[in-house]
Amino acid sequence: MTLITDVRLRRILDSRGNPTVEADVLTESGGFGRAAAPSGASTGEYEAIERPPTEAIAAAREHAVSRLVGEAYAGNQREVDAILRAADGTDDFSKIGANSAVAISMAAAKAGADVLGAPLFQHLGGTFRGENFPIPLGNVVGGGEHAADATDIQEFLSAPVGAPSVEDAVFANADVHATVADLLEERGVPSGKGDEGAWAPSIDDETAFEIVDEAVSQVEAEVGFEIRFGLDVAAAEMYDADSETYEYESAGISRDPDEQIDYIAELIDEYDLVYVEDPLDENDYDGFAELTDRVGDAGAASGHDSRADRTLICGDDLFVTNTVRLEEGIDVGAANSILIKPNQIGTLTDAFDAIELATENGYDSVVSHRSGETEDATIAHLAVGTDAPFIKTGAVGGERTAKLNELIRIADDAT
Ligand SMILES: O=C(O)[C@@H](CO)OP(=O)(O)O
Ligand SMILES: [Mg+2]
Known part of the structure; x- marks a missing residue:
């Protein structure tokens, strides 16, 4: 039921007025998840690579989307993320961009939660996650x-x-x-x-x-x-x-x-x-x-x-x-x-x-x-x-x- 049927990527604005990547993930049973990548200014030297959004979107469309659509289940987060890693093939996501990767990863999680009818935190953490708040x-x-x-x-x-x-x-x-x-x-x-x-x-x-x-x-x-x-x-x-x-x-x-x-x-x-x-x-x-x-x-x-x-x-x-x-x-x-x-x-x-x-x-x-x-x-x-x-x-x-x-x-x- 959570088989991914489409991944759509677009450029949207971030809070600094810069472009960033937004992803929509759709599933077989009508599940939908949307998420967007944030962006740092004081970035660490060893962070995964954020590519210019237009390039990140093109690269993700070319290398990752076809591996997900009809193949991966949005409810299986580890599978989705393993496919993103395999599609990229580098240690630091320099091929599809960590911005495309994280947007798709988070959108898939939301689509998985949507199909379950559960809030995202519960899909991620399980029913018995406890009562604490950060x-x-x-x-x-x-x-x-x-x-x-x-x-x-x-x-x-x-x-x-x-x-x-x-x-x-x-x-x-x-x-x-x-x-x-x-x-x-x-x-x-x-x-x-x-x-x-x-x-x-x-x-x-x-x-x-x-x-x-x-x-x-x-x-x-x-x-x-x-x-x-x-x-x-x-x-x-x-x-x-x-x-x-x-x-x-x-x-x-x-x-x-x-x-x-x-x-x-x-x-x-x-x-x-x-x-x-x-x-x-x-x-x-x-x-x-x-x-x-x-x-x-x-x-x-x-x-x-x-x-x-x-x-x-x-x-x-x-x-x-x-x-x-x-x-x-x-x-x-x-x-x-x-x-x-x-x-x-x-x-x-x-x-x-x-x-x-x-x-x-x-x-x-x-x-x-x-x-x-x-x-x-x-x-x-x-x-x-x-x-x-x-x-x-x-x-x-x-x-x-x-x-x-x-x-x-x-x-x-x-x-
Ligand atoms: O250094 C930080 O912790 C962050 C967030 O506060 O800043 P930036 O996103 O610019 O890396
Ligand atoms: Mg910091």
Whole structure:
């Protein structure tokens, strides 16, 4: 019944106004799934390859579509994804493009769920997936590759670790975002927004820490549950391999790797950070291991939610959702958490395998959006279906709220 009868591919707009790939998958019994590929700006060196959409679509039509149509069952995700891999024939999807691959993979999953009449998270995770919801990490101030003339650190992330429900958590992050705007206005700092909807004022990192710390405390007092915050340093973007230093350009500071580790450890201590993503370059497994060893056990939330019982050191560009790179990290104790971005690796199967490997080894998974997004909400279902403890998908903005509102609907049994 879920035999794929058609795969249609087209170019659509993403949130940055760039073209991206959308896929429709149709099945024999009338099942339908539609999904679109997101796109990164601070992409990791080891990510699967995103091809220009026109080329990715042509290549997928030529090499993948005929292998799926009349051959594969949308309900059998591993089969669909294995066919995509075989049709591509490379390790990094450089032939059909990870953008075509991930769009087809996610659309097939939705078509499979549609035939079953089940919500996507249940098709992906099974009936007995449990009752947990991920804690949303909301980007409230940012710069780096996501906004010009703003903070060096790419993302300051509100983390409502004590929220009693996903709905409370989503609204708390929106409150923190709004409170940051008030605090910026009080200081007379004008601000636009970056690619993910976070405020992108022309302030240094130190000022951003003060403002986010204050905003989080204010909202915490209002809502009555614990809110902490975290960072995506996106340090690979500031690492200069020639001088072997991290360049904080707006602050005019250079840090060597040891100084960078000390700096991050001090920030965790001073601001009681619950989450730090990519604090070091994407090739520095040993540095990640040293930092994790120093701070990984710190920062337990005060008893609200056992899912936030330590400081997460998360590998994004380090692991690129790739089980081979994650294995290397596990071997040396680099990080205690992995960012999961399906388009970094190309298929839902690969993303699942990374989550499973992480869980087996005590690493927390953080399912994530990209800076370039669409209204596609698959990652909300992926996070719930895999029981991921965190999801990072912004705080405001239509392409971000598409996922956040879907989480609320899932909790309300209304998808
Ligand atoms: O670095 C990141 O984690 C992401 C998403 O926030 O950014 P991008 O999609 O630009 O890689
Ligand atoms: Mg990142």
